[in-house]
Amino acid sequence: AQSVTQLDSQVPVFEEAPVELRCNYSSSVSVYLFWYVQYPNQGLQLLLKYLSGSTLVKGINGFEAEFNKSQTSFHLRKPSVHISDTAEYFCAVSEGGYNKLIFGAGTRLAVHP
Amino acid sequence: GAVVSQHPSRVICKSGTSVKIECRSLDFQATTMFWYRQFPKQSLMLMATSNEGSKATYEQGVEKDKFLINHASLTLSTLTVTSAHPEDSSFYICSARGQGLVNTEAFFGQGTRLTVV
Numbered sequence: 001a002q003s004v005t006q007l008d009s010q011v012p013v014f015e016e017a018p019v020e021l022r023c024n025y026s027s028s029v030s031v032y033l034f035w036y037v038q039y040p041n042q043g044l045q046l047l048l049k050y051l052s053g054s055t056l057v058k059g060i061n062g063f064e065a066e067f068n069k070s071q072t073s074f075h076l077r078k079p080s081v082h083i084s085d086t087a088e089y090f091c092a093v094s095e096g097g098y099n100k101l102i103f104g105a106g107t108r109l110a111v112h113p
Numbered sequence: 114g115a116v117v118s119q120h121p122s123r124v125i126c127k128s129g130t131s132v133k134i135e136c137r138s139l140d141f142q143a144t145t146m147f148w149y150r151q152f153p154k155q156s157l158m159l160m161a162t163s164n165e166g167s168k169a170t171y172e173q174g175v176e177k178d179k180f181l182i183n184h185a186s187l188t189l190s191t192l193t194v195t196s197a198h199p200e201d202s203s204f205y206i207c208s209a210r211g212q213g214l215v216n217t218e219a220f221f222g223q224g225t226r227l228t229v230v
Contacts, residue, residue: 043206043221103156
């Protein structure tokens with residue numbers, strides 16, 4: 001069975017500092033990987049996805065993530081965060097594209113001035 | 114990206130009543146829609162998958178008679194919480210995917226916060 005582990009429930013960081021949100025997954029087959037952002041009382045917005053090809057994936061808002069098959073990780077990074085990046089971030093995995101996404105517990109990114 | 118609209122965004126209902134939540138794809142035809150549930154400070158859990166014109170497929174542990182899903186058209190799916198109880202209070206989110214391969218992106222609605230009193 002698939003599962004996703006987001007190692008940090010909360011990540012506080014100062015504005016303009018770099019940030020990494022960690023995500024590890026388990027699956028017995030090839031996977032698709034996603035990062036979503038959720039602002040308070042809103043739905044989810046896709047930040048980036050890995051379906052195949054280059055393991056370094058660039059997304060919106062300056063975020064990027066790297067798929068590491070040997071470490072079963074898909075960590076999200078941004079070199080310089082902004083106050084507006086404060087939100088909940090979810091890592092997700094599926095075995096079939098956008099069908100049946102399995103989400104991690106989420107990481108709350110809090111950017112302080 | 115494409116737009117998926119959920120209505121209502123918030124609803125409060127009395128225990129024992131039923132509540133209907135709508136999920137609409139505004140600018141594309143959604144052949145597949147997904148319904149998720151999110152408890153406070155927790156992740157999203159898939160409840161069911163529905164394909165237009167077919168019965169929904171429910172995940173293990175989800176009561177299909179309590180959470181009625183209808184996907185009668187290519188732009189609308191509804192989730193009805195029947196005989197709601199306080200433990201059904203949650204954030205419900207739908208996502209919709211158009212025709213194509215499974216890696217056709219699914220877009221999320223803004224969610225509905227249900228409070229049962």
